[in-house]
Amino acid sequence: xxxxxxxxxxxxxxxxxxxxxxxxxxxxxxxxxxxxxxxxxxxxxxxxxxxxxxxxxxxxxxxxxxxxxxxxxxxxxxxxxxxxxxxxxxxxxxxxxxxxxxxxxxxxxxxxxxxxxxxxxxxxxxxxxxxxxxxxxxxxxxxxxxxxxxxxxxxxxxxxxxxxxxxxxxxxxxxxxxxxxxxxxxxxxxxxxxxxxxxxxxxxxxxxxxxxxxxx
Numbered sequence: 470x471x472x473x474x475x476x477x478x479x480x481x482x483x484x485x486x487x488x489x490x491x492x493x494x495x496x497x498x499x500x501x502x503x504x505x506x507x508x509x510x511x512x513x514x515x516x517x518x519x520x521x522x523x524x525x526x527x528x529x530x531x532x533x534x535x536x537x538x539x540x541x542x543x544x545x546x547x548x549x550x551x552x553x554x555x556x557x558x559x560x561x562x563x564x565x566x567x568x569x570x571x572x573x574x575x576x577x578x579x580x581x582x583x584x585x586x587x588x589x590x591x592x593x594x595x596x597x598x599x600x601x602x603x604x605x606x607x608x609x610x611x612x613x614x615x616x617x618x619x620x621x622x623x624x625x626x627x628x629x630x631x632x633x634x635x636x637x638x639x640x641x642x643x644x645x646x647x648x649x650x651x652x653x654x655x656x657x658x659x660x661x662x663x664x665x666x667x668x669x670x671x672x673x674x675x676x677x678x679x680x681x682x683x684x685x
Contacts, residue, residue, distance in 0.1 A: 474501040475592045476520055480512045480535065481505075481527040481554070486577070490525075493581050500588060509538025516542060521549070522592045526571070528555040528562055536562075539569040552591050554584070563602065567670045573597035595636040596670050603677065621663050627681065629656040633669055634676035 477500055481487045484507075491502040504519045506512035508530040516524070524542075528535035539551050552573045553566045563574055572591040575584055576599055583599065590597040622630065625646075632642040639653040646653070657669075666672045 475499060475588060476501055476503045476522045477525060477588060478502070478504040478506070478512070478516060478519060478521045478523075479525045480509065480530070480538065481525070482508050482530040483527075494585070494588075497581075497585050500585065509533030509535060509541075512538055513541055513545075516549075517545065523588050524549060524551045525554045525588075526551050526566075528553060528557050528566065536565050536569060539566060539571060543570040550591050550594070552587055552597070564671075564674065567674060568667055570668060571670060573670075574602050575599045576601055590636075594638070596673055598673070622660070626656055626660055626663070629653060630660055630672060630676050631681055633657065633660070634673040634681065636673075 477494060479487050479490060479502060481490075487505055487507075491505065494500045494502050503521065504515060506515055510533040512524075512526075513533070526535045526539055530538075535553065535555070539553075542549055542551070547570070549570075551571045552575060553562075553571050554575050554577060555562070556577045558576065566574060572594075573587050573596055575587045575597070579587075579599055579601070587597040587599070628646060629642060632645060637645070639650050639657065642648075643650045643653045660672060661667065664672065664675050666675055
């Protein structure tokens with residue numbers, strides 16, 4: 470039985486890039502581009518009419534940018550899986566998009582193979598952040614008082630946080646740590662409260678900033 474294709478919606482204001490990307494993705498035989506939008510406003514008007522697995526969201530767009538479009542779209546459908554695909558490398562954009570609920574961040578300079586991997590990972594409900602992004606974040610860490618930052622967490626919460634940052638589900642973490650799924654849910658809730666993060670993606674970035682996970 471042939472696996473069902475991943476349905477992707479592209480949001481980008483550059484026609485040539487959008488059309489070219491659509492052609493490349495459709496050639497993978499694993500992905501089908503089902504819709505396009507020229508900016509955030511256009512996307513909000515269209516996306517509710519499509520069955521979408523992953524949204525590729527540009528950030529800098531006229532009328533309504535990707536940050537606000539993501540925020541508004543997530544209010545309409547909190548289960549929407551949005552992957553930022555952008556040229557913007559400034560750190561502030563990572564965090565703005567993460568706080569709005571994206572599942573991943575990939576640069577337009579990435580190859581089609583990495584983008585396909587990112588789409589497939591996000592479609593499965595996991596997070597994907599390009600290695601280039603992670604390296605930039607590690608390089609920007611600077612001096613951090615590790616003890617002060619991490620002293621707010623218990624040793625068990627640090628363990629759980631590492632697995633969350635690596636993209637594991639509550640059930641998978643529970644199995645690895647020999648705990649109940651409800652216990653992991655409680656730890657996750659405590660982590661969000663203690664760190665001030667809003668979701669798993671922002672927890673991942675917090676873990677990177679505090680040197681709990683390393684680049685492979």
